[in-house]
Amino acid sequence: MQEKSERSPAQRRREITDHVLSEGATSASDLAERFGVSSMTIYRDIDELEREGILRKYRGGVTAQPSGVFESNVAYRKKSMREEKAAIAARAATLIEPGMSVMIDDSTTALELARLLPGIEPLTVVTNFLEVLNLLSDERGLHLMALGGDYDRMHDSFLGVACVEAVEALRVDLCFVSTSSVYGGYAYHQEQRIVGVKRAMLKAAGRSVLMVDHSKLDRTALHRLTPLSTFDLVLVDDRTPPDVLRSLDESGVRYEVAPI
Helix, strand or coil: CCCCCCCCHHHHHHHHHHHHHHHCEEEHHHHHHHHCCCHHHHHHHHHHHHHCCCCEEECCEEECCCCCCCCCCHHHHHHCCHHHHHHHHHHHHCCCCCCCEEEECCCHHHHHHHCCHHHHCCEEEEECEHHHHHHHCCCCCEEEEECCCEEECCCCEEECHHHHHHHHCCCEEEEEECCCEEECCEEEECCHHHHHHHHHHHHCEEEEEEECCHHHECCCCCEEEEEHHHCCEEEEECCCCHHHHHHHHHCCCCEEEECC
16 A cells, blocks of 8 residues: 555654554554554554564554553553552552651552652652652652662663662562462562562562552463562452452452452
């Protein structure tokens, strides 16, 4: 086909990303028609977006949705399960008292918790999540500590050996993390580099809390993070199916259900 798009490749890829994030998934043929370019051009765009970790290819199309080996990027995760994450964050915030040191990870559930922290000042807040750092940077009642490392655009956070070493040099009162899946008494995540940072965070805390909405329960991912028994508390939302709650009961995990 003769290409009629006047967009630059970079602009087209941004628009492709926005469209897929909005729809969740779409076909390559739909994208080619929508943007007025050839299938070959669209597949080049898809290959580049997958290489950057923004989208994931599947047969005949592309998706922003997670799989057992692919974690969605932060832009997609911010749009999903927003009510559930807000409810879990509200319950988590009640565990924090002024004067505490709190570490939060680069999850979008932790981002919802970060929005509530200015109401619990003074606090020391430690994070590797750039969006949280930007959100809280002007809060005078918060002592903000940034965990450095290799910047990861897909997650908008800092990861890698330098980040792990920065975490290991600290000791905080409370640590709040989320993860992409919980199954059979364990928490899992798709990416080994994120598992390494989360494990270091849990070891650096006096108490730790896992925050997971119901979409992450009873599903698997590639890397085992830690047993649920590692956490002092697991917070889930009240849309969690009863059979999943029963499995938590049977495993002896201490959990609470956050009302939406």
